[in-house]
Amino acid sequence: MTATPTNADDWVGTIATKAKVPPEEVQAVLDRHGILPQAALPRRRQLRLAYIALAGRKQGTDDDRDIDFRWPQGDGEMGAGLWAFLSDRNSRGKSSLLNLIQAALRGEFPGIVKPDVWGWLSLVEVAFRIDATPYRVRVEKEVGEVDPRMARGTLSRGEGDARIDLYAGSADKPFEKAVADNMMEEFGFGSFHAFNKAYGPRTHGWNAIATSFFVHGPGSAVFGNVTRDGVPLRLLQMFMGLPWITTYSAASTAFKKVCAEGEKASSADPARGRLAERLKATEQELDDLRARSGTRVDRPRLRLDLVTRDRETMPLRAAVALAEERVDTLDRQASAARGSVAELKRTLQQMRDEMAAGMVFRRLRPVCCPSCDNGIDAKRFNTAEGGGTCALCGEKHVEEDDEGPRIDDLQADVCEAEQVVARLNAELAAARRRLRESEAERDVNQARIGEIAAELASVEDPDTEFRVRALEAQAEQLREIIAEVAAPAATAVADDAAVLRQVEKVTRELFDDMQRDVLKEVSDEVAALSRRFGVQHVEGMDWSGNNTLAIRQGGADITFSDLSPGENLRVRIAAALAVVAVARRRRFGRYPGLLVLDSPRSQEMTDDDFAALMASVQEVINETGDAQVIVGAATKPALVGVVPGQQTLHAQGNRFLF
Incomplete structure (x- = not known):
């Protein structure tokens, strides 16, 4: 039976019953740790890029000249559908335009924009719509100035024929925070709370969410670029529109934090003593293995x-x-x-x-x-x-x-x-x-x-690295078990842990059944779209609740990390559009429908494969009806005609996009 969200009073009452404490005490623990009930199914809001405008002057190039750019030209705006920035040659401004769009949506300047391009510009203006409400991010500075503190950033919202400035000031950290706060409020997103014993409590907000809209190539996660603290799973749960996800994230973080604080208390429990001995032996083996193999290289970092x-x-x-x-x-x-x-x-x-x-x-x-x-x-x-x-x-x-x-x-x-x-x-x-x-x-x-x-x-031994990771996971699991079986001390921390354990358990039960149903539908949709996008021999996919995407391909069982770079990229595109399609069918879900692809053809694709991929993406967009996909790529004959001409900005020959 699929669990349905309950109201806040029922939720508190259920927790109180299972924790065997009064509801008032449960509410006090929730208030103490900032845990709020969020039971309602969210309403999906759409994000659409409207236009991008640039001004400035190129310097130190073979084509020094004034920059006066706007796309679409005139008073036009981009809408749903497939849009493309194309050029006959590389290094003609495609990635720079996409990076400027990303910087504007995050309020983070210069962000990943190249230093020379950032120095050329005196104006960056990116307009977008959240549903029907127009917004504009505008940054003004002197040509040659690279310090964002010396630039003026403005975030404004349209109100009828007027425009209201929500922020006006230096284009550095305060500007980034103003844009992030506005986006989180408009979309109704909640921050992801996490607790790691090595780093303590951490919070992931708009910047982590926004990375999922931009695909620059294969990645280690299906959604976004932030892989730590279970962020990819939280993004998936949020985009699927499951209720109680933010509440569960906050409760899980608070419970881990309280358990970590309670580990310092001594305990004479025999089971805990045996577990502690196993943990000590595991840590010793891990230290010995690290000493023999040297320091493991954290390549992504x-x-x-x-x-x-x-x-x-x-x-x-x-x-x-x-x-x-x-x-x-x-x-x-x-x-x-x-x-x-x-x-x-x-x-x-x-x-x-x-x-x-x-x-x-x-x-x-x-x-x-x-x-x-x-x-x-x-x-x-x-x-x-x-x-x-x-x-x-x-x-x-x-x-x-x-x-x-x-x-x-x-x-x-x-x-x-x-x-x-x-x-x-x-x-x-x-x-x-x-x-x-x-x-x-x-x-x-x-x-x-x-x-x-x-x-x-440096060269690493993959078997040794695999063994190190396995021992690390085993040690972490033993620490969590020891924290759970430890006899609670007569302290507020121990009392909170007992309540928070039930908060986490009860909250998960509220969306667990729905999550399984939605994940099954999303898995089937991703598999179907992956086949349409050119991933060969895919028999099926199963996205589990622990964020593992199991794939049946050519009679073998593999995971997302086993895919080739080209397949990896196709599946990432398929996942974003699958969430949009499932949300449209179920009438709830929270993926805003914007997807930006930078040079996808570079990932083991022939010209025909790339054109076929874009044609399939165009078909899926037409079916969903409300997605906006922007792609930057080198022009090839097979691609001409896939993207509508009025939705293509094409730098022919040796020309530049701006």
Whole structure:
């Protein structure tokens, strides 16, 4: 019998009965851990990209020019159906447009947009509709500016003929949060709560959900790119529209957290002691195996770290170049200033020497002319002293007082020039410190890139890695069993654990039967669509409640991770459209119906296979009637005609999309 959602009061009452506590105590535990009942079947809301507009100027390319781009052109908007960004050659802007769309829907700039493209732009405007309500994300900045804090981001919603700004400010973290909060509220999505003993409680929100709309190739999960904390399963459950999922997620997280806190209490339970011994032996074997095999390479994390480091390389190099230019400029200015000081000091000393020489010569009393040796009357000196003229030449004496102001002015110039030198030396020292810091950051980043490349190049023993993973899972299971069988201590934590265990159990029972029914229907739909999309010899699929997609292919039983890259991609596309189709038939479900595919042909597909895949996608879209799929791909003859011409943006020959 399929379980039907109950109201909140019935839910609390059932938990109280099974936990053997009053309903008031159950409600207190729920309030203490922030667990809210969400029993209603959700209403699906549609997400549609309307248009994308760009402005700016290309720089440092073979095609430097102003950017003035809008698609669709004029006042048109994109609707349901298959849309395509095509080009005859690679590197013509397809991925950049799709990445800008992703950045706008997440409010995360520049996100995965290439640094050079981000630098070209002065305006990014992406409009979309949630059902009939229009929204617009707009980012404005100076051409060449790369810091999102220096850009202005605006999130606005249309209200009739007017537009209301929901956020206006810097285009960094506050902007990202404003977009995420608005999206979560509009779609009625709840955050996924998780607890891991190594990392503690964590929450996954809009960014984790939004990754499921963008498929850049094969992935380790059917939905989205976040694989930890059971996020792919939570996404599937949410997109299927099951009630109580958010409540169950919060209850499960709270229960794990409370159990982890209660593990510290000692217990004399014999069963727990035996389990503890098994756990100790398992952990010892795991340590020995790790010691023999070396550190296991976490390749997905390393690749993500490598992408992040590569993205940071150009800004770090630019910072070093800017610091070097600043040091060179200040060095030249300081050298010129020091030369000016030296010249002023030489002039000052020369003037002082000339004044001193004048004083000496004026006090001389020659007895004869130095030119003709004729005698000089001593009375002329007395007369000259009184009149201020020279007894020999008759010229007016230059008094010392006349030179004093000039020397004072020159001394003041020397002091001022020395102050300028001191200031420039200080700025030069600070600039050199900044240069050393920038070079250190660049070198650390480059060294880490080298380390990551070396780690990725290392060879691992798959059997050893499989054994390590198995032992890790066994140890984790033993820890959970020990937490469950531990005798509860007389503490609030232990009391909460008893109630939360029943909250988790009762809540799961409310959607378990419905989940099995919906998963069966989704599994059949994914299998059918996968066959239509070119996955050969698929006999059936079974999506279990623990997020394992079992596949029967060519008489063999495999899982999603065993598929080839091309099959993996086809199944990911099929899963998204299958959820839309099942939701349409059942009249509930929450997948917004937007799917963006970036260069899917690169995954082991011939031109004919790719064209057939797109043709099949077009057929499925026509059947569902309300999905929007946007694909970026290289143009091939077999593809022409698959996508309607008015829904295709095509860069022919050597042209660029923008």
